Amino acid sequence: MEEIERHPMDELLRTERLPHIWCPGCGLGTALSCFVSALMRSGLDLNKVAIVSGIGCTGRVAGYLRLDGFHTTHGRAIPFATGLKLANPDLKVVVFSGDGDLVAIGGNHLIHAARRNMDMTVICVNNFNYGMTGGQVGPTTPTEARTSTSPRGNLEHPFNIPNLVFAAGATYVARWTVLHARRLERSIYKALLKPGFSVVEIISPCPTLYVRFNRKRLEGGDALKYYQEHSVIRHDAKPWEVDIELGGEIICGEFVDIERPTFQNRLQEMYGELRPCEDLGLLHRPSAEVATSFEVEIELREEKPVAAPTRVKPLAVGGAGRVEVRLGGFGGQGIILSGKIVGKAAALYDGREVTLTQSYGPESRGGACSTALIISDEAIPYPHVTRPAVMALMSQEAYTTYHSQLTEGGLLLIDADLVEPDPSADQHVVPIPATRIAEQELGRRIVANIVMLGALTALSDVVSEEAMRKSILESVPKGTEELNMKAFQRGYEYAKRMLAGESA
Numbered sequence: 001m002e003e004i005e006r007h008p009m010d011e012l013l014r015t016e017r018l019p020h021i022w023c024p025g026c027g028l029g030t031a032l033s034c035f036v037s038a039l040m041r042s043g044l045d046l047n048k049v050a051i052v053s054g055i056g057c058t059g060r061v062a063g064y065l066r067l068d069g070f071h072t073t074h075g076r077a078i079p080f081a082t083g084l085k086l087a088n089p090d091l092k093v094v095v096f097s098g099d100g101d102l103v104a105i106g107g108n109h110l111i112h113a114a115r116r117n118m119d120m121t122v123i124c125v126n127n128f129n130y131g132m133t134g135g136q137v138g139p140t141t142p143t144e145a146r147t148s149t150s151p152r153g154n155l156e157h158p159f160n161i162p163n164l165v166f167a168a169g170a171t172y173v174a175r176w177t178v179l180h181a182r183r184l185e186r187s188i189y190k191a192l193l194k195p196g197f198s199v200v201e202i203i204s205p206c207p208t209l210y211v212r213f214n215r216k217r218l219e220g221g222d223a224l225k226y227y228q229e230h231s232v233i234r235h236d237a238k239p240w241e242v243d244i245e246l247g248g249e250i251i252c253g254e255f256v257d258i259e260r261p262t263f264q265n266r267l268q269e270m271y272g273e274l275r276p277c278e279d280l281g282l283l284h285r286p287s288a289e290v291a292t293s294f295e296v297e298i299e300l301r302e303e304k305p306v307a308a309p310t311r312v313k314p315l316a317v318g319g320a321g322r323v324e325v326r327l328g329g330f331g332g333q334g335i336i337l338s339g340k341i342v343g344k345a346a347a348l349y350d351g352r353e354v355t356l357t358q359s360y361g362p363e364s365r366g367g368a369c370s371t372a373l374i375i376s377d378e379a380i381p382y383p384h385v386t387r388p389a390v391m392a393l394m395s396q397e398a399y400t401t402y403h404s405q406l407t408e409g410g411l412l413l414i415d416a417d418l419v420e421p422d423p424s425a426d427q428h429v430v431p432i433p434a435t436r437i438a439e440q441e442l443g444r445r446i447v448a449n450i451v452m453l454g455a456l457t458a459l460s461d462v463v464s465e466e467a468m469r470k471s472i473l474e475s476v477p478k479g480t481e482e483l484n485m486k487a488f489q490r491g492y493e494y495a496k497r498m499l500a501g502e503s504a
């Protein structure tokens, strides 16, 4: 068989995900290939380019590009991108999404990111309707245009995207149709290299819906022919002059190219050199002072001997397949941090798939909180935890709320001094005096959660011991690594001795 040559763009495409889902005649393929060409030409280090998409037909782009990326929730591409850029200022962050996602549901984020002049590029594909969900009226649908939810014609005035982002503060704004592929590529190239909030609007046909609904007014429905006959290039046009009317001309060009200090410039002025937050020790690492401030006042019960339960055994729940884990307690015990440590250990060091969800009350200290993980050898389609096989509960409220969720034969660790288990519940309960060990042996109650993680590691195979040690070192505040490793070791040994039937 004849060998199929690689396409020059294959390097930047996740070819294993092709063929794409877009309809025949859709303009999204052209928009994507213009972006890929511009990016390849830009000379940017591809290891430092991140792509973020929201939901919709255009939102698929992040999944098709072989770049670090996020396919985020509806309308929230810009907040995700903002977080990325703030956490790692070295990244070139690109948001690639549709008009519905960016201008309606995410409209507020769009104008505020432009106002702040966040250093990122936004590629907005405007097909005048919500394509993926059935062709509903959207924020850029021209007045009188028909959609599935405006069968007699749209009553509303649409947003003019260039004017909106210009008024909000964008530094570079251009608009092209997919027919203007070379000019479009050039504008994307410029936008990628422009400091500040740069926006390229791409007018793109949705032949399946918008074009079909408006065939009459779009002169037969040949969208590219329509673009050819109705688009005018006017680089000097003022953004407020480039409204798009149904059946009217489409003014294209580079409308804005100005200099303004970016948010990052101002940040740098105020705080000095900008570095990735990992370098600054900020990534999941609250300062030791912050950690200390979370110590909470709790009363240990009168000391009582903790009997080694006869039913403790290593639990082979995580070795294969999937396991759900829940950690619970109250704010200030480091429950959320514990979840992140377990998740990071399983995902980064054991190489498994992990999801993590959290719930906590409005109080920063003392309120109920819980974190739930799914750890699996396969992709996890839905992160909701319903039947954990392993739980560690460190408050009476968490025990009361969650203990009945434990799967039959599951492992339930409780803080021996803070939880009184229900004697009628037929469950595999292992009391670990984590808070007592942390306070009386290690001198810091704040590490009780890590003592508990040591016990959890010893009694189950949810995560490997080596992965947990690495994850703890990566996650705890600088300067507390030794204390936390001691806490982990103590919890681990305590549980191992229980297993061996020795006095802990």
Ligand code: SF4
Binding pocket: 021, 022, 023, 025, 026, 027, 028, 057, 127, 131, 132, 205, 206, 207, 208, 209
């Ligand atoms: S529904 Fe419209 S926008 Fe979505 S893929 Fe099909 S043609 Fe493209």
